[in-house]
Amino acid sequence: xxxxxxxxxxxxxxxxxxxxxxxxxxxxxxxxxxxxxxxxxxxxxxxxxxxxxxxxxxxxxxxxxxxxxxxxxxxxxxxxxxxxxxxxxxxxxxxxxxxxxxxxxxxxxxxxxxxxxxxxxxxxxxxxxxxxxxxxxxxxxxxxxxxxxxxxxxxxxxxxxxxxxxxxxxxxxxxxxxxxxxxxxxxxxxxx
Amino acid sequence: xxxxxxxxxxxxxxxxxxxxxxxxxxxxxxxxxxxxxxxxxxxxxxxxxxxxxxxxxxxxxxxxxxxxxxxxxxxxxxxxxxxxxxxxxxxxxxxxxxxxxxxxxxxxxxxxxxxxxxxxxxxxxxxxxxxxxxxxxxxxxxxxxxxxxxxxxxxxxxxxxxxxxxxxxxxxxxxxxxxxxxxxxxxxxxxx
DNA sequence: GTGATTATTTATCATATGATAATTGAATAG
DNA sequence: CTATTCAATTATCATATGATAAATAATCAC
Numbered sequence: 493x494x495x496x497x498x499x500x501x502x503x504x505x506x507x508x509x510x511x512x513x514x515x516x517x518x519x520x521x522x523x524x525x526x527x528x529x530x531x532x533x534x535x536x537x538x539x540x541x542x543x544x545x546x547x548x549x550x551x552x553x554x555x556x557x558x559x560x561x562x563x564x565x566x567x568x569x570x571x572x573x574x575x576x577x578x579x580x581x582x583x584x585x586x587x588x589x590x591x592x593x594x595x596x597x598x599x600x601x602x603x604x605x606x607x608x609x610x611x612x613x614x615x616x617x618x619x620x621x622x623x624x625x626x627x628x629x630x631x632x633x634x635x636x637x638x639x640x641x642x643x644x645x646x647x648x649x650x651x652x653x654x655x656x657x658x659x660x661x662x663x664x665x666x667x668x669x670x671x672x673x674x675x676x677x678x679x680x681x682x683x684x
Numbered sequence: 685x686x687x688x689x690x691x692x693x694x695x696x697x698x699x700x701x702x703x704x705x706x707x708x709x710x711x712x713x714x715x716x717x718x719x720x721x722x723x724x725x726x727x728x729x730x731x732x733x734x735x736x737x738x739x740x741x742x743x744x745x746x747x748x749x750x751x752x753x754x755x756x757x758x759x760x761x762x763x764x765x766x767x768x769x770x771x772x773x774x775x776x777x778x779x780x781x782x783x784x785x786x787x788x789x790x791x792x793x794x795x796x797x798x799x800x801x802x803x804x805x806x807x808x809x810x811x812x813x814x815x816x817x818x819x820x821x822x823x824x825x826x827x828x829x830x831x832x833x834x835x836x837x838x839x840x841x842x843x844x845x846x847x848x849x850x851x852x853x854x855x856x857x858x859x860x861x862x863x864x865x866x867x868x869x870x871x872x873x874x875x876x
Numbered sequence: 877g878t879g880a881t882t883a884t885t886t887a888t889c890a891t892a893t894g895a896t897a898a899t900t901g902a903a904t905a906g
Numbered sequence: 907c908t909a910t911t912c913a914a915t916t917a918t919c920a921t922a923t924g925a926t927a928a929a930t931a932a933t934c935a936c
Binding site: 663 | 912914915916
Binding site: 854855856866867869870871873874 | 882883884885886
């Protein structure tokens with residue numbers, strides 16, 4: 493895989509743990525680029541997560557079904573890593589899917605091969621440790637945002653902290669992300 | 685620090701990534717044991733988390749205040765690791781505290797010294813990577829439990845998945861953990 | 877043990893959100 | 907461009923949960 497197409501990814505790596513050239517090449521060797529059209533699933537429900545994704549361009553979400561209702565767990569924008577960690581770290585099939593919301597260019601890193609690289613490149617293991625530690629912190633922060641806040645508070649916090657989501661993502665997906673129905677979200681937006 | 689007092693901790697390590705004796709000794713050298721009485725704070729709000737804890741005996745919770753109201757983020761029982769990761773992994777002061785709910789015996793591991801050990805003992809870095817990956821997965825699972833479930837569903841799930849919490853922890857702490865008021869929890873428990 | 881504090885339950889009322897349906901508006905395929 | 911589907915809003919009604927207060931019950935200090 494040509495390293496120039498991985499420039500954005502390597503830029504992200506530098507923020508966590510800069511890699512020696514050999515390590516970058518090793519990652520390039522197990523990576524590939526795919527383009528995915530809007531509304532397509534990048535990974536379907538029931539599939540075991542064996543790829544760590546990075547978004548060069550586009551938007552994605554992780555979603556699942558609860559009692560037949562589509563629930564968005566999270567959104568992902570450019571220059572971010574996506575993985576269904578509850579599958580990636582356990583080896584179990586995921587009940588969640590990854591869907592593309594805007595035509596996307598995505599880097600896929602083969603997870604099993606990456607985990608093997610951990611043995612020969614401690615810098616790579618450290619890099620991904622730090623990446624997922626940061627993601628973990630985000631997730632803890634998210635719980636705080638949900639617990640004991642009203643729907644309106646959650647909407648306003650989103651407006652404040654991640655207005656891009658509201659600008660670029662259909663509201664029906666935002667509603668379940670906030671833990672409310674689309675109709676409630678519409679009502680809250682209409683207030684004042 | 686005498687390794688025999690760390691037997692439970694090393695037992696936990698074996699589940700994730702068994703350590704060579706030298707590595708166990710290195711961890712023992714930066715660990716200490718403390719006993720903490722019920723209702724005492726192990727770590728206060730505003731303190732930067734520089735210690736990773738392990739519970740030999742007792743129960744703890746992480747809590748914080750929202751608009752003056754005490755909210756429980758999580759409970760921790762015997763043989764589990766506790767850390768306020770949003771502080772540990774960022775180096776920022778935590779807005780959360782760790783409180784002991786039953787007289788406890790706790791192992792404290794000096795975090796900065798532990799992170800230094802990562803350089804000389806890749807097995808230790810891997811061990812803690814896996815420990816926190818598992819904790820991350822738990823946290824993702826938790827979000828799913830909160831999003832789009834009614835208070836009654838959340839209570840029943842807790843009764844199913846972690847009945848110990850309801851047996852050993854005051855309900856006022858459980859209520860905020862479930863994201864509801866104590867009065868609502870009491871009402872839900874009274875149903876049927 | 878006794879009184880004082882704290883936790884839990886019960887009751888009443890107010891309100892935010894869900895469910896459903898109808899309407900309007902936007903996106904898409906042909 | 908038009909028709910069709912899909913997304914977003916608005917309205918009405920039902921209900922779960924919050925807020926407050928009062929009554930028990932349990933725990934704790936002395």
